[in-house]
Amino acid sequence: MPSAALLRREIEHALQDRFPAALTPAPRAIREVAATGVAPVDELLDGGLPIGAISELTGPVSSGRTSLAVAFLARRTAEGCVCAWVDVHDVFDPESAAAGGVALRQLLWVRCREANAPKKTSPAQSPQIQPTHPPRVQVPRVPVWTRLDQALRSTDLLLQAGGFAAIVLDLGAAAREDASRIPLATWFRFRQAADRTRCSLVVLGRAAYAQSSAAVVLECSQRRLVLAGGTVLDGFEFAVVRGRMRSASASIGTRKPPASTWTATPAQDAKRCA
Numbered sequence: 001m002p003s004a005a006l007l008r009r010e011i012e013h014a015l016q017d018r019f020p021a022a023l024t025p026a027p028r029a030i031r032e033v034a035a036t037g038v039a040p041v042d043e044l045l046d047g048g049l050p051i052g053a054i055s056e057l058t059g060p061v062s063s064g065r066t067s068l069a070v071a072f073l074a075r076r077t078a079e080g081c082v083c084a085w086v087d088v089h090d091v092f093d094p095e096s097a098a099a100g101g102v103a104l105r106q107l108l109w110v111r112c113r114e115a116n117a118p119k120k121t122s123p124a125q126s127p128q129i130q131p132t133h134p135p136r137v138q139v140p141r142v143p144v145w146t147r148l149d150q151a152l153r154s155t156d157l158l159l160q161a162g163g164f165a166a167i168v169l170d171l172g173a174a175a176r177e178d179a180s181r182i183p184l185a186t187w188f189r190f191r192q193a194a195d196r197t198r199c200s201l202v203v204l205g206r207a208a209y210a211q212s213s214a215a216v217v218l219e220c221s222q223r224r225l226v227l228a229g230g231t232v233l234d235g236f237e238f239a240v241v242r243g244r245m246r247s248a249s250a251s252i253g254t255r256k257p258p259a260s261t262w263t264a265t266p267a268q269d270a271k272r273c274a
Contacts, residue, residue: 059220064238074101081165
């Protein structure tokens with residue numbers, strides 16, 4: 001009775017013209033990364049966030065996820081790269097981002113807002129319709145996009161257009177049940193487009209939404225306030241846990257993902273950059 005390895009080689013030989021290496025998985029490649037500018041996080045990620053992939057920064061409010069994204073964009077814009085921030089709920093603070101080192105001239109800010117609903121006509125303005133023979137009028141449907149729909153469409157357009165080194169999709173203020181309804185096909189399309197255009201798509205959210213399409217998932221949380229002299233706020237200390245990491249250098253068989261801590265100054269973590 002032939003062994004499993006021999007049987008596999010025979011099947012691959014029969015299918016080599018149509019499906020080369022059908023049963024042999026592709027070797028894991030070392031993905032290029034870009035430094036976040038935060039040394040402990042870069043050490044945790046073996047260099048930084050991956051280029052051409054999706055990275056998710058998760059955590060509650062004031063967990064440091066936005067501060068980490070701002071630090072990453074500061075590093076990328078300092079290198080002369082063009083980046084984008086898709087602001088779902090219009091909470092991005094450009095002054096805090098500039099204080100954190102982001103070159104605003106190199107940043108495209110996409111602000112999502114609620115579309116205006118069609119106005120209702122009053123009974124006095126409504127046309128008189130005969131009850132016996134009502135006319136058939138084709139009323140055009142006016143698309144009313146929600147903030148989340150606008151953000152997904154904008155992200156898709158930016159990824160397909162190319163030219164952006166990094167795009168931040170800020171879902172931090174979105175309800176968890178709403179963001180969880182984003183189809184997996186959307187995340188798969190984003191992953192393919194990011195890989196093709198070599199763009200780092202960074203998703204901020206209360207939880208991980210991209211699932212298998214994400215190359216890196218970081219769970220952020222705030223540990224404590226750093227005080228100087230007992231009363232003066234000197235910074236914030238955050239904890240970062242690596243939830244998922246798909247790369248050749250990622251550890252295999254580790255039961256508990258490694259964690260790291262880092263400190264942000266008040267200028268890096270202002271009121272809206274939490």
